[in-house]
Amino acid sequence: MWRDFPDRMASATGCGALVYSRMGYGASEPVRGPRPVRFMHDEALDVLPAVIERFKLKEVVLFGHSDGASIAIIYAGALLAPVRALVLEAPHVFVESICLESITRIARAYETTRLRERLARYHLGNTDSMFQTWTDVWLRPEFRQWNIEEYLPAIESPVLVVQGEDDKFGTVRQVDAIVMQVSGPAKALVLAHCGHSPHSDQPDEVLQAASRFVRQALGVGR
Numbered sequence: 001m002w003r004d005f006p007d008r009m010a011s012a013t014g015c016g017a018l019v020y021s022r023m024g025y026g027a028s029e030p031v032r033g034p035r036p037v038r039f040m041h042d043e044a045l046d047v048l049p050a051v052i053e054r055f056k057l058k059e060v061v062l063f064g065h066s067d068g069a070s071i072a073i074i075y076a077g078a079l080l081a082p083v084r085a086l087v088l089e090a091p092h093v094f095v096e097s098i099c100l101e102s103i104t105r106i107a108r109a110y111e112t113t114r115l116r117e118r119l120a121r122y123h124l125g126n127t128d129s130m131f132q133t134w135t136d137v138w139l140r141p142e143f144r145q146w147n148i149e150e151y152l153p154a155i156e157s158p159v160l161v162v163q164g165e166d167d168k169f170g171t172v173r174q175v176d177a178i179v180m181q182v183s184g185p186a187k188a189l190v191l192a193h194c195g196h197s198p199h200s201d202q203p204d205e206v207l208q209a210a211s212r213f214v215r216q217a218l219g220v221g222r
Contacts, residue, residue: 001122005199005207009063012211014220018055022047022068026122030129035137037146040067044074052081061214065089066169066196070148073178077151085217086155087210089162090196092170093177094147100139102168107135152181159186160213162206164194187213 002019010017022043024031036042048071052060061084064072069091076083092099109115110131120127137143159182161175172190179186189209194201 002199005203008203008207009211012207013214013218015061015214015218018051018057020051024126024130024133026126027124028126030126031133035133037137037140037143039137040070040148041074043067044071045078045080048075049080059084059218061085061087061217063087063089063210064091065199066092073155074148074151076157077148077154079154083157085158085160085214087160087162087213088178089198089206090164090167090170091161091174091178093149093152093174095138095144096170096173098171099169100144103135103138107139110135149177149181152178153183155182156184158184158213158217160189160210161186162189162198162210163191164196164198164201165190165192166194167196169196 006017006019009015021028023029060081062072062075064070064087066089069088070093072083072086072088073091073093076086106115116127116131119131123130159178161178163170163172163175165172175188175190179188189198189206191198191202191205198206
């Protein structure tokens with residue numbers, strides 16, 4: 001679903017790029033059973049370190065979207081290994097009502113529209129389990145207390161937060177929480193007329209800002 005954005009980002013920064021589908025998404029193995037409330041912690045503390053180790057990655061910049069951005073925050077904040085920079089698109093650090101309301105609506109749309117058909121083009125045989133486990137965990141009553149702000153003060157790496165003003169899954173409260181609580185330098189890019197996926201809604205603007213930010217973080221800014 002990211003189309004050519006990762007290639008363009010790699011070209012603009014001069015960095016290599018490893019793009020992977022988390023378990024249950026794309027052509028990765030399906031998730032078995034319901035996701036635990038701490039599924040993003042599991043991804044950040046177990047899976048992501050294993051991916052980085054498997055590919056012997058050095059000088060890592062994490063670029064995450066939505067849950068992926070939250071996973072990047074947990075990883076960096078847990079101080080498992082140095083991170084050169086973080087690009088966080090539409091991140092969640094706590095649960096907002098707007099998010100739960102939107103997930104409830106999209107769950108209804110999955111049953112009544114062609115949403116499943118559209119998602120199946122990208123998630124293949126994982127489509128139903130991906131969607132059901134995602135909506136199930138976010139709408140579980142105990143998930144309302146989910147919060148990862150405790151990881152923010154430990155983050156000293158440069159951070160760029162990208163948020164669409166029309167994001168139906170989160171507000172600029174998420175951006176403010178991150179920028180105010182991380183210990184390192186933090187920048188925010190809030191885009192008008194932009195929804196939950198800035199890299200799709202306004203790819204040129206995100207590419208320009210994110211690539212400049214990464215080059216500067218790596219000491220090759222221009």
